[in-house]
Amino acid sequence: MADALRIGIAGLGTVGASLVRILTERRDSLATTCGRPIEVVAVTARDRAKDRGIALADDIWFADAGALAADAEMDVFVELMGGAGDPAYSAVKTALARGIHVVTANKALLASHGIELAGIAEKHGALLNYEAAVAGGIPVIKALRESMTGNTIARVYGIMNGTCNYILTKMEKEGLSFEACLKEAQRLGYAEADPAFDIEGNDTAHKLAILTSLAFGTAIAADDIYLEGITNISIEDIQAASDLGYRIKLLGVAQRTDSGGIEQRVHPTMVPFDSVIAQVDGVTNAVAIESDILGELLMVGPGAGGNATASAVLGDIADIAKSRPGAQHVPAFGRPVAALIPYTRAQIQSHEGGYFIRLKVIDRAGVFASVASRMAENGISLESIMQHSKHTQETGKPQTIILVTHATAEHSVRDAVAAIKGEGYLVGEPQVIRIERPKDY
Known part of the structure; x- marks a missing residue:
């Protein structure tokens, strides 16, 4: 059997503690499926004295994430601290620059610095895995990146x-x-x-x-x-x-x-x-x-949750454990950083499902007609317009009007609502919610 995969963990909250527990309880079965043992050789957390229900040897503790990332003798750095900035950001950069693989559940870090970190990983031949960063235990990252x-x-x-x-x-x-x-x-x-x-x-x-x-x-x-x-x-x-x-x-x-x-x-x-x-x-x-x-x-x-997120983190660790020395690494975002194209923002398109619009209005003659006219002036076709209020039968009380539109552009809805607000009969703010009609979902 190959040498053990040595991992260091920064952050022992709910997810980190769950990960250590699973690695301990399933040590033998993981060694069999991964072809090598997985050993926790370094850890750090804000409160070393906290009872987490797990046993950790005194000699594997580091003072902070920066020291662990810089000095621990490990193959994989597991970042479970969270946050877009330090200490997570600096620690991950340090580990990658040493050529150490990184597994993280930190979506804020990736959203802010993911491309930079992916570039460092490529330069130093390290993996940057982050299945747990999106949708917890759902393997959507692997599906998009590989499958x-x-x-x-x-x-x-x-x-x-x-x-x-x-x-x-x-x-x-x-x-x-x-x-x-x-x-x-x-x-x-x-x-x-x-x-x-x-x-x-x-x-x-x-x-x-x-x-x-x-x-x-x-x-x-x-x-x-x-x-x-x-x-x-x-x-x-x-x-x-x-x-x-x-x-x-x-x-x-x-x-x-x-x-x-x-x-x-x-x-x-x-x-x-x-x-x-x-x-x-x-x-x-x-x-x-x-x-x-x-x-x-x-x-x-x-x-979310300790076990679901820890399962995704463990999946990333297992992938590294199973990888062959010298094998070509999968780029962090599915393709090399140099091949990623600049993001071009598109205007929000027409919604096939249209929009739901709720208006609370003063009870007076002509309001329905005015609302319908403002919609028509902005090229909006209405699927339905109805009164929907517990005060429907009470004259003088504010009334709620519900509109459902056919497919239309975002700006048309916003322009129509702005025009209605200018008429002076609204009570409070209007509500606009998009309607999605998934093909098969």
């Missing part, structure tokens, strides 16, 4: 944040407000004390930027994504969507356009009840890929 080689990708999209999916699911199933569901998500550990990164869509945007680079061969453009979170989704929106046969999900969508550019967007989306993606509830993630050879592929699975 779908030769396919031309048309679109990749999905549910990529378990916190948001949990909140939207709970709102629908229990009729609770956004605020109440967020508090429950925090109590269960699904949401951080400061949940902004998740609920405002940034986490999904980082993951989408990585998938976009893999799918379309472009440089990462995490700052060039249309972004909306779920903070403005009300129980009224959830109920109206249900009445129309839809569920609301936060989707990340990247697709090639006729102009040659790539459209990237993260926003709440209405999907039909009978689509598979609509059935993805709770903290589960789902990623769909549409391509010319394979066709349509949907992968569903746990998107």
Whole structure:
């Protein structure tokens, strides 16, 4: 049997501790399947004294991630600290510059510095593996980087944040407000004390930027994504969507356009009840890929949690353990950095599924006609327009108008809504949600 694969782990939180536990409990079976033992030879964490339920020898501890990356005698550096900046950034650069393979679950780091790090890896003959950075235990990175080689990708999209999916699911199933569901998500550990990164869509945007680079061969453009979170989704929106046969999900969508550019967007989306993606509830993630050879592929699975993420990290480690000395390495983003093309942003296209628009208006004559006129002036064809309010029969109370449009351009909807706001009969802010009608999902 070959010599042991020596790994150093920076970060022993939920994922890091789970990884060490799995490596310990399954040492013999992993050695058999990988053709060599896997040994943890170096670790570091902020609190060495914390009880993690795992046994670690005193002599493998390093003072910090920088020291571990620079000095540990290891073959693989596993970065599980998180964050786009230091210490993760400097530590990963140091390890790669030594020719040491890196496995990371850090989507923020990759979204900010992935291309630079991939270049360092190429220069020094190291691997940069990151399956756990997107959609937890779902093997979407390997699918795009290796399994779908030769396919031309048309679109990749999905549910990529378990916190948001949990909140939207709970709102629908229990009729609770956004605020109440967020508090429950925090109590269960699904949401951080400061949940902004998740609920405002940034986490999904980082993951989408990585998938976009893999799918379309472009440089990462995490700052060039249309972004909306779920903070403005009300129980009224959830109920109206249900009445129309839809569920609301936060989707990340990247697709090639006729102009040659790539459209990237993260926003709440209405999907039909009978689509598979609509059935993805709770903290589960789902990623769909549409391509010319394979066709349509949907992968569903746990998107977060210690075991799910540790499983993906272990898969990357096992790939390195099985690799042959001197073998050609798979580039971090599917092709050499020099072959990645600059990202060209495309204008958001017309939606085949159209838009859902909710307006709360003053109860007075002529409002329906005015709304319809503003839509028509902007070239928007309406599939339906209806009154939808608990106060429908109460004269003088604000009324809710629900509109569903046919396929139309984003700017037309925004222009029409702006014109309606100028009429003076709106109460509060209008709600606009895109409707996606996946082909088979």
